[in-house]
Structure formats: structure tokens, C-alpha cells
Amino acid sequence: MSAARAGAALPLIELTAIDKSFVPQRPVLRRVDFDVRPGEIHALLGENGAGKSTLMNILIGLVRANAGAIEISGRPVDLARFGPSAAARAGISMVHQHSTLVPAMSVEENLCFADPSGGLLFDRRRAASRLAELSQRYQLDVPPGARVEDLSVGQRQRAEILRALDRGARLLILDEPTAALTPGETAALFPALRRLRASGRGVVFISHKLDEVEALADRVTVLRRGAVSGTLAAGELDARELGRLMLGRDLSALERPSASGGERSSPLMRLRGLSAAGLGGGCGLHDVDLAVHRGEIVGVAGIDGNGQRELEEVLAGVRRMDSGSLEVDGKPVRPHVRTLRSLGVSHLSGDRERAGLIPGFSLTENWILKASHSDERFFSHGLLRAATASEATRVAIAHFDITPADAAADVATLSGGNAQKLAVARELSGEPRLLVAVNPTRGLDVGSTRFVHEQLLALRARAAAVLLISTELDEVLLLADRCVALSRGRVHAIPADADRAAIGAIMLGGQGA
Amino acid sequence: MEALLEAAVRLAVPLLLAALGELIIERSGIINIGTEGLMLCGAFGGFAIAVASGSVWLGAAGGGAAAACVGVLFAYFVVVRRADQIVVGTAINLLALGATGLAVRALYPGMAPVSPTFGTVAVPLLSELPVIGGALFRQTPYVYLCLLITPLLAFALARSRPGLRLRAVGECARAADAEGVGVSRTRFAAVLLGSLLAGLAGSALSLAQSNTFTEGMTAGRGFIALTIVIFGRWRPGGIVLAALFFGAASALQHRLQARGTDLPYQLTLMLPYVLTLLVLALASGRSSAPADLGKAYRRESR
Numbered sequence: 001m002s003a004a005r006a007g008a009a010l011p012l013i014e015l016t017a018i019d020k021s022f023v024p025q026r027p028v029l030r031r032v033d034f035d036v037r038p039g040e041i042h043a044l045l046g047e048n049g050a051g052k053s054t055l056m057n058i059l060i061g062l063v064r065a066n067a068g069a070i071e072i073s074g075r076p077v078d079l080a081r082f083g084p085s086a087a088a089r090a091g092i093s094m095v096h097q098h099s100t101l102v103p104a105m106s107v108e109e110n111l112c113f114a115d116p117s118g119g120l121l122f123d124r125r126r127a128a129s130r131l132a133e134l135s136q137r138y139q140l141d142v143p144p145g146a147r148v149e150d151l152s153v154g155q156r157q158r159a160e161i162l163r164a165l166d167r168g169a170r171l172l173i174l175d176e177p178t179a180a181l182t183p184g185e186t187a188a189l190f191p192a193l194r195r196l197r198a199s200g201r202g203v204v205f206i207s208h209k210l211d212e213v214e215a216l217a218d219r220v221t222v223l224r225r226g227a228v229s230g231t232l233a234a235g236e237l238d239a240r241e242l243g244r245l246m247l248g249r250d251l252s253a254l255e256r257p258s259a260s261g262g263e264r265s266s267p268l269m270r271l272r273g274l275s276a277a278g279l280g281g282g283c284g285l286h287d288v289d290l291a292v293h294r295g296e297i298v299g300v301a302g303i304d305g306n307g308q309r310e311l312e313e314v315l316a317g318v319r320r321m322d323s324g325s326l327e328v329d330g331k332p333v334r335p336h337v338r339t340l341r342s343l344g345v346s347h348l349s350g351d352r353e354r355a356g357l358i359p360g361f362s363l364t365e366n367w368i369l370k371a372s373h374s375d376e377r378f379f380s381h382g383l384l385r386a387a388t389a390s391e392a393t394r395v396a397i398a399h400f401d402i403t404p405a406d407a408a409a410d411v412a413t414l415s416g417g418n419a420q421k422l423a424v425a426r427e428l429s430g431e432p433r434l435l436v437a438v439n440p441t442r443g444l445d446v447g448s449t450r451f452v453h454e455q456l457l458a459l460r461a462r463a464a465a466v467l468l469i470s471t472e473l474d475e476v477l478l479l480a481d482r483c484v485a486l487s488r489g490r491v492h493a494i495p496a497d498a499d500r501a502a503i504g505a506i507m508l509g510g511q512g513a
Numbered sequence: 514m515e516a517l518l519e520a521a522v523r524l525a526v527p528l529l530l531a532a533l534g535e536l537i538i539e540r541s542g543i544i545n546i547g548t549e550g551l552m553l554c555g556a557f558g559g560f561a562i563a564v565a566s567g568s569v570w571l572g573a574a575g576g577g578a579a580a581a582c583v584g585v586l587f588a589y590f591v592v593v594r595r596a597d598q599i600v601v602g603t604a605i606n607l608l609a610l611g612a613t614g615l616a617v618r619a620l621y622p623g624m625a626p627v628s629p630t631f632g633t634v635a636v637p638l639l640s641e642l643p644v645i646g647g648a649l650f651r652q653t654p655y656v657y658l659c660l661l662i663t664p665l666l667a668f669a670l671a672r673s674r675p676g677l678r679l680r681a682v683g684e685c686a687r688a689a690d691a692e693g694v695g696v697s698r699t700r701f702a703a704v705l706l707g708s709l710l711a712g713l714a715g716s717a718l719s720l721a722q723s724n725t726f727t728e729g730m731t732a733g734r735g736f737i738a739l740t741i742v743i744f745g746r747w748r749p750g751g752i753v754l755a756a757l758f759f760g761a762a763s764a765l766q767h768r769l770q771a772r773g774t775d776l777p778y779q780l781t782l783m784l785p786y787v788l789t790l791l792v793l794a795l796a797s798g799r800s801s802a803p804a805d806l807g808k809a810y811r812r813e814s815r
Contacts, residue, residue, distance in 0.1 A: 062812060085693035100688040102681050113677040122674045
């Protein structure tokens with residue numbers, strides 16, 4: 001008993017003066033100290049590119065540190081030998097933002113394949129009973145026997161936590177666990193994390209969201225540009241101070257410039273009775289009515305997979321409508337990419353890796369991508385006017401402060417925030433009358449998120465219309481003049497005075513509170 | 514009818530062995546288009562050792578071993594050096610064609626000798642069964658090998674821990690790695706085992722279906738085996754059916770030729786290959802391939 005108590009005082013893991021660079025002379029981490037104690041929730045804050053993921057990958061042995069020291073429960077570890085299996089043996093487990101369960105297998109099979117206990121054959125039934133027992137104890141609900149690819153984001157995450165516990169995890173790292181969750185799912189996750197803390201395990205909680213960190217963490221470490229800019233205890237937490245540590249400067253409140261010429265009489269764009277087939281067994285869209293006016297931001301809230309992709313694709317002109325109509329300026333329009341674009345409808349893709357930008361293409365090539373049909377600025381007689389194109393890109397780079405400031409650089413080398421800045425700059429360059437923006441700040445840090453939000457509000461102030469489809473409820477509430485919720489492919493109005501719980505209920509069930 | 518069935522099974526066996534080998538490799542996430550070359554190495558290695566030793570059994574083992582050695586080469590480039598799998602596979606095909614052709618001329622000037630061959634062995638009682646008796650139980654040992662390893666492989670994939678790990682590596686190498694499954698080790702082993710089977714398949718051509726080695730004698734069967742894996746949807750059961758389908762097509766083709774129809778024999782000879790094209794055209798679009806198929810895995814890349 002006394003031995004256990006003495007052990008409990010030691011940190012589960014302690015990193016000292018960790019250095020890491022993937023490319024010589026470009027350090028990702030610089031002399032980082034970080035430790036987690038048993039029975040503690042330790043939050044890790046930082047912007048994109050601050051080095052959070054790399055630090056965590058070192059913790060779980062996926063990435064090797066160049067210099068520094070690692071101690072596990074007080075025992076030093078050989079850096080060169082600290083790989084994933086060593087980390088797993090030490091009980092360190094990570095719940096990644098993108099699920100690392102094998103999608104084509106059931107949850108039970110996922111429990112089995114690295115189970116160190118067994119022999120030549122694996123026992124699906126025993127795994128199932130272990131799963132049921134753990135899910136009962138920590139109240140993390142996962143449908144038994146289901147294939148991972150059929151689970152929702154929240155269910156996958158719970159399955160992943162359960163797998164980590166099944167491995168005997170003593171230290172659980174959660175990488176932005178609430179990024180894809182509904183308010184209800186988030187509310188259910190927190191008590192489960194507290195139960196883990198109560199059981200003496202250590203939890204590392206990575207987040208962008210200051211309020212979650214305040215609600216949950218015992219300690220917070222803030223990373224900025226690869227170095228620790230501060231470690232605070234629960235009592236000293238204060239959103240302004242955390243923001244300053246993260247950004248290196250104060251973040252002022254978001255200004256809302258008033259919209260000019262917001263005529264509410266005739267909508268710029270109106271959908272009537274739109275129905276469309278779902279993709280990949282998705283729910284599709286059913287009888288959607290939606291209108292967006294000039295000088296207005298309409299927010300579409302909802303949990304991922306409730307028809308957002310389908311709505312986005314219809315409005316981008318790449319998905320067929322089964323029934324219903326789309327009107328722009330009161331006139332019916334057949335949604336087609338080029339028709340919509342000529343009417344001033346612009347589309348900021350929610351999937352910038354796959355639909356918005358082409359990795360492997362330079363900034364310039366991406367900049368002129370959407371102009372390639374008819375734009376005389378960049379093309380003459382079908383031939384590219386390279387000098388004009390790269391000059392236009394350089395102007396955008398300077399105006400939007402994109403790094404690296406190199407028009408010939410490969411887009412794949414840009415950080416998420418800079419890639420999104422480029423995409424936003426491109427969509428705004430044609431002065432759209434309607435911008436369809438889908439999850440415009442997904443995966444962005446505080447600074448870049450602020451930038452995108454300001455651009456959307458500025459567009460609204462210039463009397464353009466914005467349809468904001470976002471799974472981030474806070475973002476919708478912050479920006480939108482009017483909100484609706486998508487639930488199982490249907491649109492439900494959200495009353496202006498609805499609180500978060502009521503909105504959550506509408507998002508889940510579609511019935512108003 | 515029974516004769517046709519017997520011929521279909523006989524002709525399906527090299528295809529099935531090679532396809533099962535390819536299945537093991539592809540389930541680990543490696544696409545090996547060098548099956549043709551591995552079969553050729555197996556055919557030659559089996560033939561040369563059978564001639565030298567006078568034993569078909571040593572020959573068959575030698576065929577498997579020869580292909581496994583080439584498989585080590587493939588695995589080194591593809592798994593360890595992470596070279597492009599299509600390029601290395603093509604190189605293996607070209608290398609095998611050239612090397613076996615050179616070797617057969619250098620070792621046997623004039624004409625390649627006749628090697629000992631596997632005869633048919635009838636299983637008592639079972640071979641008397643109506644319809645399937647002759648087709649399944651009055652055959653060369655290669656057929657019995659297939660009867661043994663197909664269910665074994667199906668069971669191993671579905672139920673054994675190594676099978677589960679193999680699938681995990683092929684479906685999601687990153688996830689497997691994060692759970693402490695050695696991706697490179699698993700893939701190396703899969704290539705080795707799959708090459709061995711491809712080599713046995715090749716030796717079936719030189720030691721059971723004919724009695725000598727001729728240059729390029731695999732005649733595209735390695736590529737048909739690739740098709741069979743796709744057509745069989747990466748499942749042992751499906752692969753057995755697909756292999757029988759192609760075996761039956763070949764048997765039919767021989768039958769048509771022997772009958773002497775008005776069709777030029779070149780057209781009937783095309784039958785298995787035309788079917789390959791048709792099957793690929795029809796089977797594409799259904800995705801049940803391992804998700805990480807053809808993707809080299811680097812731990813520190815994101």
C-alpha cells in the first residue's frame with residue numbers, strides 16, 4: 001500500500017528538454033518539459049503547428065525525439081528504443097482525432113489484434129464481454145458487434161477509449177476529443193474522463209477550446225512555436241491569460257460590422273422542397289426549404305453526416321436534385337458548377353484536402369484553378385498567362401499574410417491555417433454575391449479562425465450573403481444572423497432565444513424543445 | 514461432363530495457388546504484380562531441381578524456394594526500401610522472364626530435357642463418388658494441397674491472431690503500427706509466404722501439367738491470378754470459385770480446339786484472356802480491396 005502511494009507521487013511520464021526537428025535547422029519542438037501525474041487531467045493548448053501533435057507522437061513512441069530525456073514512473077527510458085510497443089507496455093495510449101481503429105473490422109476484432117495475452121487464435125466472445133464490462137463501468141456506450149466504419153464519430157471515439165482501457169492504459173491522450181462531437185456527446189464525455197481520473201489514470205486533453213479546458217483540467221500547458229510558453233494550475237486559469245500564452249498577444253473581441261443594404265424582401269437564394277439522394281448510405285436531403293438574403297449570414301448547424309455534404313454538393317452544383325428547385329434572384333436555376341459561379345455563387349469547400357485545393361499544385365496553380373474555363377485575366381486563347389497569374393497570387397499572399405510567401409510553393413507544404421487562408425482568399429477574390437462556406441475553420445487555430453470569421457463578417461458587411469454550414473455550434477451561434485439545424489436530412493428552424501440544450505435537442509431529434 | 518470438370522479443376526489449380534499467394538500478399542497491403550515472374554521462377558526452379566535430383570517432390574519444394582528467394586528481393590525493395598510496388602513488380606516479371614530463358618538455354622543446350630512428373634493419385638473410396646469423385650479425388654498432389662490450404666487459409670484469416678494482424682496491416686497500417694503490430698515484419702512475412710505459393714503454382718505447370726520447361730510457359734497465368742483475387746473479392750471462398758471459373762474456361766477452350774470448330778484456334782486460345790478483361794470490367798467499382806493496398810507505410814510521415 002505504501003509502495004503504491006509512493007509510486008503515485010511520481011509522474012506517470014516525464015519529458016525533459018525534448019528537442020525534435022524533422023528537417024535540419026527547422027525545430028518543431030525546443031527544450032519542451034511536460035509531465036503527467038496519476039489522477040490528473042493535464043490539458044495541452046496551442047495553435048496549429050505549435051508542436052502538440054509531435055509532442056504527443058513522441059509520448060506514444062511514433063516519433064523519436066532528437067534530444068532530451070523521458071522517464072516513465074521515475075525510470076529513465078532509452079530514447080532510441082522508445083517505440084510504439086514500448087509506449088504501449090508502459091500503458092500510454094492515444095485517442096487520435098482521426099480514428100485509428102481499423103474501419104473494416106468490428107470493435108471486438110479491433111480489441112483483439114494487439115492483445116498481448118493470447119495465443120494463436122483470438123477469442124471474439126471474450127473480447128465482447130470485456131468490452132461490455134468496460135463500457136458499463138465507465139458509461140461509454142458502443143453498439144456491440146458493429147463494424148467501426150458504421151459507427152458515428154462519437155461512437156468511434158468511445159470505442160477507442162474503451163480499447164485503450166482494455167489495453168490497461170494508465171495514461172490516456174485525447175487529441176481534440178470534442179472537435180467532432182455534439183454538445184450532448186461532449187457533456188457525456190466529460191464525466192467519463194473524470195471517472196478515469198478518479199481511477200488514478202492520467203489524462204492528457206488536447207484542445208483549442210478554452211472553456212473546456214477550464215471545466216476539466218487540473219493543469220494546463222501551453223505550447224507556442226515548439227516551446228512551452230507556460231504551465232498553469234487549475235486555480236490560475238483565465239481565458240485571457242491562456243489566449244495570450246497561446247498567441248503571444250492579446251486577442252480582442254470579435255467585431256461585428258453592421259451590414260449595409262440588408263433588404264429582407266427578396267432572398268438572394270432560395271431552396272424550395274429540395275430532396276437529394278444521400279451519399280454512401282447517408283441520409284440524403286428531404287424537402288429542404290432555405291432562403292438567404294443579402295447582408296445576412298444564415299447558419300446551418302447540425303451533427304456531421306446529417307446531410308451537410310449533400311447540401312454543400314447541391315449548392316456547389318455537383319449533386320443532382322431529385323426534386324425541388326433552386327432560385328437565385330427569384331429565378332429558377334439548374335444547379336451546375338459554371339452556372340452557379342457565373343451568378344456569383346462561390347463555394348468554400350468543407351473538404352479542402354480533397355475538393356478545395358490540390359496538394360502537389362503550387363499556390364498559383366491553385367489560385368487560378370477555378371478560373372480555368374473562361375477567365376481572360378489568366379488565360380489568353382487557352383494558354384496560361386503565367387506572369388499575371390503569379391502576380392495575382394503574390395498580391396493575395398501579401399494581403400492575407402500567407403506563409404510561406406512563395407507563389408511557386410507546393411500547397412501541400414502549407415499548414416492547415418495557411419491553406420485555408422488561401423482558399424478563403426480565392427473564393428473572396430471574385431467578390432461573390434453568395435458564399436457557401438462549409439466548416440470554414442475546421443482544424444484551424446485561434447488566430448486563423450479569427451481571420452476567417454472576420455472575412456465572413458466583412459463579406460456580410462459588403463451586402464453579400466453567406467450560407468454557413470458548420471458542425472461547430474459555437475461558430476454558427478457567433479456568426480449567424482439566423483440559424484437552422486440539419487437533422488437526418490431535414491431542416492428545422494432554431495428559435496432565436498433557444499439555449500444550447502434546446503439547440504442540441506433540435507440537432508439530435510429534429511423536434512423543438 | 515466429368516472429364517470437363519476434371520480438366521477444369523486440374524487447370525484451376527496453378528491459378529488458385531498463385532491467387533491464394535497473391536491474396537496473402539494483398540491482404541497485407543502490398544500489391545504484387547510480379548506474380549507472373551514468381552510463377553515462372555517456380556516453374557523453372559521446380560523443373561531444374563526435379564531433373565537434377567530425379568525427384569518431383571524435391572522439384573516442387575525447389576520451385577517454391579526459388580520463388581521465395583525472388584520474393585525476398587521484392588520484399589526488400591517494396592517493404593524495406595519502400596519503392597513503388599508496380600515498378601518493382603514489373604521489374605520482377607521482366608527479370609524472371611529473362612533469367613529463366615537464359616538459364617534454360619545455358620543449362621540445357623539444344624532442347625530442354627523431360628523431367629519427372631507428378632502422376633494422379635486416387636483417394637480410396639472418395640474417388641468413386643459420382644460427378645466430383647474424379648474431379649477432386651483422382652488428381653495430382655497439387656489438388657490435394659489446394660484442398661488442404663484453402664480452408665486453412667480461410668480459417669487463419671478469419672480466426673487466428675496472425676490473420677487478424679495481417680488484415681489490420683492491410684486495412685490500416687497506421688492503426689496496426691500504433692497498436693504495436695510490426696507493419697514491415699508482417700508485410701515481409703506475407704510476401705515470403707505468398708511468393709512460396711506462387712512458386713508452387715509455377716512448379717505445377719512444369720511438373721504436373723507438362724513435363725518440361727519452355728520459355729514464358731506461364732503465358733499470363735500470373736496476371737489471371739491477379740484478376741482472380743479481385744474477382745474473388747479478396748476472400749478465399751470467392752477466389753476458389755473465380756479460379757474454377759477460369760479453369761473451366763481454359764478446359765472449354767482446349768475442348769473447342771480438340772473438337773475442331775470452324776473458329777480459328779487463335780480465337781479460342783484468347784478465351785481466358787478475354788474473360789479476364791470482361792471480369793475486370795464488371796468487377797471493378799465494387800470495392801472490397803484492403804484499404805491500404807499499394808500504399809507504402811512510413812511511420813514519421815503524416
